[in-house]
Amino acid sequence: MSLLKETIEKIIKDSIIKCGIELPDNIQIIKDSDRPDLSDFQSNIAMIFSKQLHKNPKQIAQDIVSNIDSKDIQISIDGPGFINIKVNNDFLSEILTTEDFNKRHLDTPKKIIIDYGGPNVAKSLHVGHLRSSIIGESLKNLARFKGYDVVGDIHIGDWGLPMGMIIATIKEEKLQLPLSVSDLNKIYPFASKRSKEDEKFMSVVQEETKKLQNKDKENIAIWSSFKNTSVADIKKTLDILNVDFDLFYGESDANDDVNYLVSEFRQKGISTQSEGAEIIDLKDYPMDNSPVPPFIMVKSNGAVMYGMTDVATLYDRIERQHADIVWYVVDSRQALHFHQVFSVAEITKIKKNTQLEHLGFGSVLGVDGKPLKTRSGDNVALMDLINDTLKIAEQKVSENVKTKDLSEAEKKDIATSVGISAIKFADLINPRTTDYIFNLEKFISFEGKTGPYILYTAVRIKSLLRENNTDFKDSKIILSNSYDKALAIKLCNFNEIIDRAFDARAIHILTQYIYELATIFNDFYHNCRILSEENNDIKNSWLKLSSMTLKVFEIFANIIKINIPERM
Numbered sequence: 001m002s003l004l005k006e007t008i009e010k011i012i013k014d015s016i017i018k019c020g021i022e023l024p025d026n027i028q029i030i031k032d033s034d035r036p037d038l039s040d041f042q043s044n045i046a047m048i049f050s051k052q053l054h055k056n057p058k059q060i061a062q063d064i065v066s067n068i069d070s071k072d073i074q075i076s077i078d079g080p081g082f083i084n085i086k087v088n089n090d091f092l093s094e095i096l097t098t099e100d101f102n103k104r105h106l107d108t109p110k111k112i113i114i115d116y117g118g119p120n121v122a123k124s125l126h127v128g129h130l131r132s133s134i135i136g137e138s139l140k141n142l143a144r145f146k147g148y149d150v151v152g153d154i155h156i157g158d159w160g161l162p163m164g165m166i167i168a169t170i171k172e173e174k175l176q177l178p179l180s181v182s183d184l185n186k187i188y189p190f191a192s193k194r195s196k197e198d199e200k201f202m203s204v205v206q207e208e209t210k211k212l213q214n215k216d217k218e219n220i221a222i223w224s225s226f227k228n229t230s231v232a233d234i235k236k237t238l239d240i241l242n243v244d245f246d247l248f249y250g251e252s253d254a255n256d257d258v259n260y261l262v263s264e265f266r267q268k269g270i271s272t273q274s275e276g277a278e279i280i281d282l283k284d285y286p287m288d289n290s291p292v293p294p295f296i297m298v299k300s301n302g303a304v305m306y307g308m309t310d311v312a313t314l315y316d317r318i319e320r321q322h323a324d325i326v327w328y329v330v331d332s333r334q335a336l337h338f339h340q341v342f343s344v345a346e347i348t349k350i351k352k353n354t355q356l357e358h359l360g361f362g363s364v365l366g367v368d369g370k371p372l373k374t375r376s377g378d379n380v381a382l383m384d385l386i387n388d389t390l391k392i393a394e395q396k397v398s399e400n401v402k403t404k405d406l407s408e409a410e411k412k413d414i415a416t417s418v419g420i421s422a423i424k425f426a427d428l429i430n431p432r433t434t435d436y437i438f439n440l441e442k443f444i445s446f447e448g449k450t451g452p453y454i455l456y457t458a459v460r461i462k463s464l465l466r467e468n469n470t471d472f473k474d475s476k477i478i479l480s481n482s483y484d485k486a487l488a489i490k491l492c493n494f495n496e497i498i499d500r501a502f503d504a505r506a507i508h509i510l511t512q513y514i515y516e517l518a519t520i521f522n523d524f525y526h527n528c529r530i531l532s533e534e535n536n537d538i539k540n541s542w543l544k545l546s547s548m549t550l551k552v553f554e555i556f557a558n559i560i561k562i563n564i565p566e567r568m
């Protein structure tokens, strides 16, 4: 809870206790006001106690109010017993002055490994990877801001059947190595289609995959070559999105642990034979009260499955990297997969005390409300989507921005910042698990709940501070009207929002707050003529509030990794 709310809660709590009312633990007494014109905070505590005490809520509210002993707040009773709270200006500025927006320090920070991005070698990135990257990157930086020791791992898909498909095609067609990215992007869909239709080809693919997994020299050499090409391409795309990883591990890195664990689970009798495959039974691990199919450890043809690579990767994360918490930012449609992996980790005891969380997300939809596809029904390539966005962003920037004195390079940078902020903000304003419609025109608008609107507001503050020449750093915050007061109250809430967003692994809580902060700031900016204000104390206080607002925008920009330009 924010310091401001905590302080007010304490005042009201003391009064409730004086009234002789017994307070249950963890009860929330005040909340943000639904009617900021009438109050800053409100409490319906009297209504809650009324049932319990068989007493008129208005009477209870009056008792509470008359026992309040504080000059920091003003209280009134509304309707049948709602308590309205207004904060006095001096008290508010005192609290805001003690607020610290900086990064937290935890005495013994827990280690979080966050698995996100999850692109696949040879298949180009699509919008699903976009969401994982954007959300994962933000959660990683939020956890770091909270003071956790956080490691991001991309967990590239580089070891399954698709690898065999590429190798088989390269061998059959005697293709020259290294392949170009565009060749690679053509081979996979072709080979994937062919292996579904052509049984013979499929068995070659399986053979090549197995040889690769057994570290056959030739296959490893071919695989390394196209993996390098693919990874370089993936990095280029992620770079534009400002998404970066501490570890660039892939499924292939789990291979030795897969072999070790398979024989361990076999020896300990944890796995059993079933129709040629080796499975781990999950009868005792239902999901949402529904039975769960067995975990397939090794398929009947000896191939290692996706689930087992995840179990082995988790083993490394716990055993050697000493993770306390592992987050998987992966499509919600993989919920069953993670339920199985986590259950196996428990059964086999590799989990130890680690906290495992699948942080799923919803789909990106087209304007028709169906999953976003190209006209021919394919997944939309992420790079195409980014390029389209940047093109529109360039147009918008030349229309909206006073760009006369900017160089072409500067304009391009601004357009990139605008475009990327548009995509990221539009994603992160939604609760993680909901689907959303990809509507570029709407996302990239300078007005409304958009990334560009936030950038525009932050840039406005930057230029305000540039134009000003007084030193306000050590000035007192003096609140003089409803606009600066609303801004101060919003700023006081920042630390609470950070905690709530982290606890719920929900960046949208922060994103929504940032949008509200921008709106409140712009209201304040339009109604308080800062630079022409004659009272220097008030002017400096307004400048200080503005720079605190900018600080919050900068923290946000650093968490979701967008760039606030100097001018736009």
Ligand code: ARG
Residues within 6 Å of the ligand: 115, 117, 118, 119, 120, 155, 156, 157, 310, 328, 330
């Ligand atoms: N490569 C997978 C895909 O594209 C996602 C990987 C997610 N992470 C994991 N540890 N399974 O579907």
